[in-house]
Ligand SMILES: *[C@@H]1O[C@H](CO)[C@@H](O)[C@H](O)[C@H]1NC(C)=O
Ligand SMILES: *[C@@H]1O[C@H](CO)[C@@H](O)[C@H](O)[C@H]1NC(C)=O
């Protein structure tokens with residue numbers, strides 16, 4: 001009886017924490033939206049996660065054009081059922097904020113990071129120094145690429161937004 005009550009209480013607290021930490025995406029300007037669309041188109045046309053970084057850097061080039069200040073989470077391996085050519089998958093792996101590892105590593109568990117996939121965010125699942133995970137996926141090479149406006153982190157595998165994104169509707 002007591003155990004059940006405690007369990008209910010714990011679940012309620014977790015729900016409250018998860019809800020409180022959700023943040024929403026700052027509205028992008030039309031120009032930022034245009035760059036975002038260009039980047040996502042290039043990534044999904046590249047055909048594989050391996051080619052995402054080249055596509056991302058070529059279309060988000062701070063020397064030759066306007067840049068979308070952003071962070072790309074680049075999956076190291078592919079996973080059956082998560083398609084590198086899906087615009088939803090690509091959008092969910094880009095955060096329109098500059099988040100190098102020194103910034104990310106200060107985030108607490110259950111913190112949510114809004115992505116370019118509308119209404120979906122990435123959640124901090126473990127913030128221990130030796131095993132920092134987002135959506136249950138290890139950041140295998142933090143700060144793989146860092147410039148004044150862009151960051152790329154390599155992730156052990158792709159994110160699953162249906163499971164962790166916290167949204168409803170898109171699947
Ligand atoms: C990946 O998605 C694209 C576009 O939606 C589709 O054409 C392709 O068949 C999919 N590939 C796999 C392996 O599901
Ligand atoms: C977080 O990761 C560390 C290191 O891998 C592990 O020891 C710890 O148990 C994990 N914590 C949770 C809550 O999963």
Ligand SMILES: *[C@@H]1O[C@H](CO)[C@@H](O)[C@H](O)[C@H]1NC(C)=O
Nearest residue numbers: 079080081082160161162163
């Ligand atoms: C992604 O998450 C959904 C919902 O939890 C699950 O049904 C699906 O099997 C997951 N896909 C992969 C590739 O893990």
